[in-house]
Amino acid sequence: MTLIGPSLMCADWGKLKDSVDMLERGGVNYFHFDIMDGSFVPNFTMGPDLLKALRSYTNKPFDIHLMVQEPERYIEMFAEAGADWISIHAESKVHLQRALHKIRELNLRAGVALNPSTPLSVMDYVWDDADYVCLMTVNPGFAGQSFIPSMYKKIADLDQLIAENGSRIDIQVDGNISYETIPKVMKLGATMLVCGTSSLFNSNDLEQKAAQLTAYVNE
Numbered sequence: 228m229t230l231i232g233p234s235l236m237c238a239d240w241g242k243l244k245d246s247v248d249m250l251e252r253g254g255v256n257y258f259h260f261d262i263m264d265g266s267f268v269p270n271f272t273m274g275p276d277l278l279k280a281l282r283s284y285t286n287k288p289f290d291i292h293l294m295v296q297e298p299e300r301y302i303e304m305f306a307e308a309g310a311d312w313i314s315i316h317a318e319s320k321v322h323l324q325r326a327l328h329k330i331r332e333l334n335l336r337a338g339v340a341l342n343p344s345t346p347l348s349v350m351d352y353v354w355d356d357a358d359y360v361c362l363m364t365v366n367p368g369f370a371g372q373s374f375i376p377s378m379y380k381k382i383a384d385l386d387q388l389i390a391e392n393g394s395r396i397d398i399q400v401d402g403n404i405s406y407e408t409i410p411k412v413m414k415l416g417a418t419m420l421v422c423g424t425s426s427l428f429n430s431n432d433l434e435q436k437a438a439q440l441t442a443y444v445n446e
């Protein structure tokens with residue numbers, strides 16, 4: 228089953244609780260929170276207090292995408308705020324295996340996030356330490372960008388590596404996941420979609436958009 232996760236940085240922040248309610252009624256599977264520090268990426272978004280504000284309104288998993296320079300400093304903070312899954316960028320200032328181990332020690336799912344140009348060889352010695360790989364299909368930092376075509380091959384290559392390693396790692400794709408790119412990325416092995424402006428947040432009727440997208444993905 229392919230999971231749909233709205234990217235809440237793309238939502239109307241003045242109506243976040245209502246948006247979460249509508250999206251959940253429409254059938255989404257988890258919520259994706261993009262955390263940015265203005266250093267690892269040239270942008271700022273949200274923090275742990277936003278998770279706390281929304282946590283009691285839904286039981287759906289909170290997927291935290293840490294686009295920050297020193298993710299290990301913030302793992303416990305987001306765990307306490309209600310995170311269920313945390314992905315960290317291999318390109319940040321991180322001891323990757325140690326950080327993934329720390330996330331799992333907190334009984335959370337651990338993800339490795341990779342920027343478009345980062346080779347998959349980063350995974351060579353952490354296959355057993357990660358539950359998913361977040362493949363950035365745009366350069367991180369902003370919504371509304373265009374899918375980088377070379378990422379199709381990267382998804383296929385990762386899917387093959389997962390098979391070769393006998394791993395059960397999920398492939399998450401993040402960036403311009405649209406009605407055009409979804410069939411292609413799913414066929415290549417993506418199992419977790421991050422959906423933002425191009426597939427969900429281009430209408431006020433989020434319940435209808437989510438239901439339409441859920442039907443499309445699961446048809």
Ligand code: DX5
Pocket residue numbers: 234236237259261292365366367368369370371372401402403404421422423424425426
């Ligand atoms: C970008 C974020 C994505 C983005 C998705 O750095 O990681 O989650 O918000 O938005 P769209 O779907 O518009 O690319």
Ligand code: ZN
Pocket residue numbers: 234259260261292401421
């Ligand atoms: Zn993201």
